[in-house]
Amino acid sequence: MxxxxxxxxxxxxxxxxxxxxxxxxxxxxxxxxxxxxxxxxxxxxxxxxxxxxxxxxxxxxxxxxxxxxxxxxxxxxxxxxxxxxxxxxxxxxxxxxxxxxxxxxxxxxxxxxxxxxxxxxxxxxxxxxxxxxxxxxxxxxxxxxxxxxxxxxxxxxxxxxxxxxxxxxxxxxxxxxxxxxxxxxxxxxxxxxxxxxxxxxxxxxxxxxxxxxxxxxxxxxxxxxxxxxxxxxxxxxxxxxxxxxxxxxxxxxxxxxxxxxxxxxxxxxLSIPLADRFTRHKSTSQYVKSKIAELGLKQLASKPEEQANGMTAIYLPEGVAIPDLLPKLMAKGVVFAGGLHKEIATKYFRFGHMGVSVMNNDLGHMDKALAALKESLEACKK
Amino acid sequence: MxxxxxxxxxxxxxxxxxxxxxxxxxxxxxxxxxxxxxxxxxxxxxxxxxxxxxxxxxxxxxxxxxxxxxxxxxxxxxxxxxxxxxxxxxxxxxxxxxxxxxxxxxxxxxxxxxxxxxxxxxxxxxxxxxxxxxxxxxxxxxxxxxxxxxxxxxxxxxxxxxxxxxxxxxxxxxxxxxxxxxxxxxxxxxxxxxxxxxxxxxxxxxxxxxxxxxxxxxxxxxxxxxxxxxxxxxxxxxxxxxxxxxxxxxxxxxxxxxxxxxxxxxxxxLSIPLADRFTRHKSTSQYVKSKIAELGLKQLASKPEEQANGMTAIYLPEGVAIPDLLPKLMAKGVVFAGGLHKEIATKYFRFGHMGVSVMNNDLGHMDKALAALKESLEACKK
Structure with a gap:
């Protein structure tokens, strides 16, 4: 442990x-x-x-x-x-x-x-x-x-x-x-x-x-x-x-x-019904995506029915760059990923929400990450 | 541990x-x-x-x-x-x-x-x-x-x-x-x-x-x-x-x-000279092979210069079969492998002597294995 x-x-x-x-x-x-x-x-x-x-x-x-x-x-x-x-x-x-x-x-x-x-x-x-x-x-x-x-x-x-x-x-x-x-x-x-x-x-x-x-x-x-x-x-x-x-x-x-x-x-x-696992990933994803929207951030996938339930790809706000944001998140103990799609790799970042981080609420990973993201973005803009 | x-x-x-x-x-x-x-x-x-x-x-x-x-x-x-x-x-x-x-x-x-x-x-x-x-x-x-x-x-x-x-x-x-x-x-x-x-x-x-x-x-x-x-x-x-x-x-x-x-x-x-590691595998192999010979067993590789230093492939003695020998060894806490070469797979077994089992004498793996082999072969013949 x-x-x-x-x-x-x-x-x-x-x-x-x-x-x-x-x-x-x-x-x-x-x-x-x-x-x-x-x-x-x-x-x-x-x-x-x-x-x-x-x-x-x-x-x-x-x-x-x-x-x-x-x-x-x-x-x-x-x-x-x-x-x-x-x-x-x-x-x-x-x-x-x-x-x-x-x-x-x-x-x-x-x-x-x-x-x-x-x-x-x-x-x-x-x-x-x-x-x-x-x-x-x-x-x-x-x-x-x-x-x-x-x-x-x-x-x-x-x-x-x-x-x-x-x-x-x-x-x-x-x-x-x-x-x-x-x-x-x-x-x-x-x-x-x-x-x-x-x-x-x-x-x-x-x-x-x-x-x-x-x-x-x-x-x-x-x-x-x-x-x-x-x-x-x-x-x-x-x-x-x-x-x-x-x-x-x-x-x-x-x-x-x-x-x-x-x-x-x-x-x-397999110790719980798989349907419950899928539902939990979906509801957690919707929670994350609503919080992302509250921060004024836009997703790469604009239509709700085309948005993955295990991750969110998010455009960086104007004036914030990956080399500014990721180290600030890391200082708060959270690791997100940069962009991967060659045409726009520097313009977005990715947040994964799968597995134990979603299924085990006691870990508090989602709220920790969302708080770290909010504070880091604010620090980037100063 | x-x-x-x-x-x-x-x-x-x-x-x-x-x-x-x-x-x-x-x-x-x-x-x-x-x-x-x-x-x-x-x-x-x-x-x-x-x-x-x-x-x-x-x-x-x-x-x-x-x-x-x-x-x-x-x-x-x-x-x-x-x-x-x-x-x-x-x-x-x-x-x-x-x-x-x-x-x-x-x-x-x-x-x-x-x-x-x-x-x-x-x-x-x-x-x-x-x-x-x-x-x-x-x-x-x-x-x-x-x-x-x-x-x-x-x-x-x-x-x-x-x-x-x-x-x-x-x-x-x-x-x-x-x-x-x-x-x-x-x-x-x-x-x-x-x-x-x-x-x-x-x-x-x-x-x-x-x-x-x-x-x-x-x-x-x-x-x-x-x-x-x-x-x-x-x-x-x-x-x-x-x-x-x-x-x-x-x-x-x-x-x-x-x-x-x-x-x-x-x-x-890499914490010790590689030459020492090779020498130790060679001397351990020679020790194992001499003990195998003392038990009256023959190797698949008959010429000493063609014998591997990290393993020994050994013909079963007359009248001893793999399904008799391996469980007896297992009962003594030692796992050897059966044969793999298709033409003679049932006629021999294999003993691996590599890595920590060779480099760390305190583990006592070689003597444990050789004693278990000797006793198991005797039990098979009874």
Missing amino acids: SKQAAHPTLLIPGPIEFDDAVLDAMATPSQSHVGGPFVNTFGDTLKQVRDLFISTDPAAQPLVVSGSGTLGWDFVAANLVEPEEEVLVLHSGYFADSFADCLSTYGARPTQLKAPIGSRPSLAEIEKALKEKSYKVITITHVDTSTGVLSDIKAVAELVQKVSPNTLVVVDGVCSVGCEEIRFDEWGLDVVLTASQKAIGVPAGLSILMLSGRAVETFNSRKSKPGSYFASFANWLPIMRNYEAKKPSYFATPSPQLIHALHTSLTQI | SKQAAHPTLLIPGPIEFDDAVLDAMATPSQSHVGGPFVNTFGDTLKQVRDLFISTDPAAQPLVVSGSGTLGWDFVAANLVEPEEEVLVLHSGYFADSFADCLSTYGARPTQLKAPIGSRPSLAEIEKALKEKSYKVITITHVDTSTGVLSDIKAVAELVQKVSPNTLVVVDGVCSVGCEEIRFDEWGLDVVLTASQKAIGVPAGLSILMLSGRAVETFNSRKSKPGSYFASFANWLPIMRNYEAKKPSYFATPSPQLIHALHTSLTQI
Whole structure:
């Protein structure tokens, strides 16, 4: 506890603050990656991942692999798309550009459907694009961490099912899984990829994916071999199935410490109804956004229905610069993030509100941060 | 300490036992991946990686990325070899087959030079192979974890420099870095790839590479784009240079907790001369191997100069099976590993002796393990 107490409160859109029990699990003594105790823990953790995605379809398949969220793009690009196949990339910020780059690396042909900064492509625009070309995959950034724009993945998935039912629906959920509502089976999603260090509340180092049965079939009927070795479903799917069946299996060494931390955090997350968790993130977000408005600040995402519930991207007021603001916040024990979207990086900052900072009111993180922001902005203007 | 004290002693060829301070570092409270404190730690850690490889060439480049050791193969295959280029893969066990698979995935043409199980290709065989074809890269498994066979990378590198000087020398050092002597600059190596969880003494989750200036130049003069996105030097080299220069930089989120653990372990490793560390692993290995011989057991690697110093692969005596032996050892608080080489997996077991279990005599791991082995074998024969 004392170690935790001494550190500034990290309220960036990932990594987030971690619960003490999760950090304790990071210090789990060494275990064999193929020994009974770890195989049990990993198997249970994979079942928890299904629960996190509200998925009961036995044909669906969770994957947890050492890496960062970015590795999830390689998994999609190297396994679900074959060279020369078309992908529609919905753009709501910086991360769509990178996902498109990744798709191109493996020979796919991405077409980006771009929206102005702070918004997302409309359903009408998406429908038009889907009718113009036959797409193997559509990708949606659920929450773009560079802009705080939320996409309506349920509505997009419904639209795809109506106008282009063979297109796989792939969601980049790096900044959404664990804080935004996701109903994997019910909404007919084919892939949600994420990372450990955001609303899942575990230190960075894990790439986490959920695949539909249809995604697995698509992979199984590939004509060409997967374009990656480390990020190959052929190498990992049998391993995940074995761990979940509590059978030791080896392709590359997983990290027992990170898996224990994930197991600990998912146990906490799943100890209350997920709907309550989503509601709490939404109400906290609305509280933060109302306070931000009271301070006279504007968000990048101007429409309420396009605003993420786990973070807020905020324009700096006239005359205040990042190198002035962030050190003043830091002096008050609060860490926010600067801008990330290349075109306007120096003009805004980002406030993450996910995980324990939202779910555990006793920590007082939100009011501490909002007070620090108010005082720091006032000091900047003097 | 109590948490550590309660667990069985893990003496498999990785993951190894971890020092208390390293596990404490795994529980470091959350930090921003682009904030000053973490950028400092990561920058210092990259400098330590240079020291670990005894490298002072400023053109050489360390890389530390979230992933497992296997990811290092993708880095080599996707960045240093172009489609249709030839690679000579020296085979001293299971891992060469996998590295060759990885190379093929990215379009390279691997030729394996195989030795019988328990040995390695001779210098004469390697010279002959190098003269038959022009190879872009030669790969050597320094210690094959499936067989415990040690390769003489210094002698192979000298030979390559003599008969095929344009060929890049790539070493798979997953089971050697931190326990076997490696002099990166002096021996003229181009790549050594490794992982965190073996003799480096850090939980699994990091892929660690050292590249020569020549390897970086080879990448820079590629005609085709790298074959991977997550494992692309184009994406990571600028990030590593920035962190080492203590400048924040972003491609994918690194794991502050794993990097802190690596920093802690490397600080311990580098606190005494590396030569002493190598000598201690060698003398401990000789002690273990002499005791194994006293028990009438034979190693897979029959020639002393081909025996690894961080592990021993041992044939089971007649009439003793893995499912009999390992639980008896476990009952005595010692975890060994079963066989891994597909052709003979059920016929042998593996004993890892690396890191704190070797360097800290007070732990008493070696004598505990040797006594447990002796008693367990006797119990198996009854």
